[in-house]
Amino acid sequence: MSIPSAIAIYFIIWWICLFAVLPFGVRNANETGVGVEQGNEAGAPVNPMLVRKVLATTVLAGVVFALIWGQMTYGWIGFDDIPFLKNMPTE
Numbered sequence: 001m002s003i004p005s006a007i008a009i010y011f012i013i014w015w016i017c018l019f020a021v022l023p024f025g026v027r028n029a030n031e032t033g034v035g036v037e038q039g040n041e042a043g044a045p046v047n048p049m050l051v052r053k054v055l056a057t058t059v060l061a062g063v064v065f066a067l068i069w070g071q072m073t074y075g076w077i078g079f080d081d082i083p084f085l086k087n088m089p090t091e
Contacts (some may be wrong), residue, residue: 001072009068014061021057025049 001009021040026045036042053079079085 001069005068006065010061010065013064013068014057017061017064018053018057021053024053045075 026048028043029040029046030042032046034046
């Protein structure tokens with residue numbers, strides 16, 4: 001895998017992990033009992049903890065990228081290892 005390909009794959013994995021991590025620990029104004037000013041959305045997060053989520057996303061994306069890189073480099077799991085693909089007819 002070339003360096004530009006690795007960067008692109010990590011970038012895509014990072015964004016997917018960010019969207020998976022964003023909802024964790026979010027509480028809105030209704031849940032916390034905080035008053036909402038006129039014109040603000042009551043469902044908006046009170047404390048989104050974005051720095052913590054960016055760090056968690058970076059670590060998670062690094063682990064997922066390492067697994068994908070290891071699979072691409074060493075081929076830990078092949079098509080013969082997947083049970084329902086063993087008996088498929090080939091044309």
